[in-house]
Amino acid sequence: MEPWMIVVILGAAAIVYALMLPKRQVGKSADKEQMVREVEATLEQYMADIERENEELVELIGQMKQDIASKQLAHQEQLNEMRQRLLQLEQQNASHEARLSDIEQSDRQAASALLAEREGAAAAETRIPGDQSVQETATEEETKEPSIRERYPELFELHAQGKSIEAIAKFTGMQKGEVTLILQLAKREGSL
Numbered sequence: 001m002e003p004w005m006i007v008v009i010l011g012a013a014a015i016v017y018a019l020m021l022p023k024r025q026v027g028k029s030a031d032k033e034q035m036v037r038e039v040e041a042t043l044e045q046y047m048a049d050i051e052r053e054n055e056e057l058v059e060l061i062g063q064m065k066q067d068i069a070s071k072q073l074a075h076q077e078q079l080n081e082m083r084q085r086l087l088q089l090e091q092q093n094a095s096h097e098a099r100l101s102d103i104e105q106s107d108r109q110a111a112s113a114l115l116a117e118r119e120g121a122a123a124a125e126t127r128i129p130g131d132q133s134v135q136e137t138a139t140e141e142e143t144k145e146p147s148i149r150e151r152y153p154e155l156f157e158l159h160a161q162g163k164s165i166e167a168i169a170k171f172t173g174m175q176k177g178e179v180t181l182i183l184q185l186a187k188r189e190g191s192l
Contacts, residue, residue, distance in 0.1 A: 103175075103177075104176060104177055106177075107175055107176070107177020107178065107180075107181075108177055108180070110177070111177055111178075111180065111181035111184070114181065115181075115184065115185070115188075118185075147189060148182060148185050148186045148189055149186060149189075152172075152182055154171075154172055155168055155172055155174075155179065155182060155183075156186070158171060158172070159183065165179050165180055165183075
């Protein structure tokens with residue numbers, strides 16, 4: 001083989017190699033471009049998912065705000081209704097207290113009238129000095145009638161325990177004015 005042929009064969013091999021070299025690099029760059037496109041597509045898909053989730057979250061927060069606002073409105077209405085009920089109950093309580101004080105005052109007046117009547121009757125009995133039969137009848141009535149302490153033992157037992165007039169009235173089922181009157185009568189009798 002002649003040297004020129006060797007040079008031609010080497011040149012041809014170099015040309016073939018040179019032609020093949022860019023094709024390999026073109027193939028690698030195509031792979032890189034395809035990989036870059038896939039990464040970009042994946043990132044775009046990820047960003048779209050995040051954006052969709054953000055929109056859903058914003059909608060959820062908006063619904064929660066609406067729910068909270070409606071609940072607050074309902075609670076406010078309930079509070080206003082309860083305030084009105086409280087005012088009505090306070091007014092009813094005031095009217096009941098006024099009626100109760102009127103009843104207590106009328107009970108006191110009745111008790112004082114009854115005491116005055118009994119005092120008048122006792123004074124009338126002592127004014128007739130010569131009529132022993134009236135005095136004997138009064139003495140017999142006093143002995144026949146049990147004393148106040150004997151008629152209301154439960155009341156005096158509670159009073160001895162230091163209970164208030166209200167507690168005694170509740171326990172015995174009597175009115176407060178009646179309990180007060182009985183205690184006053186017992187004081188006058190001297191049995192208290």
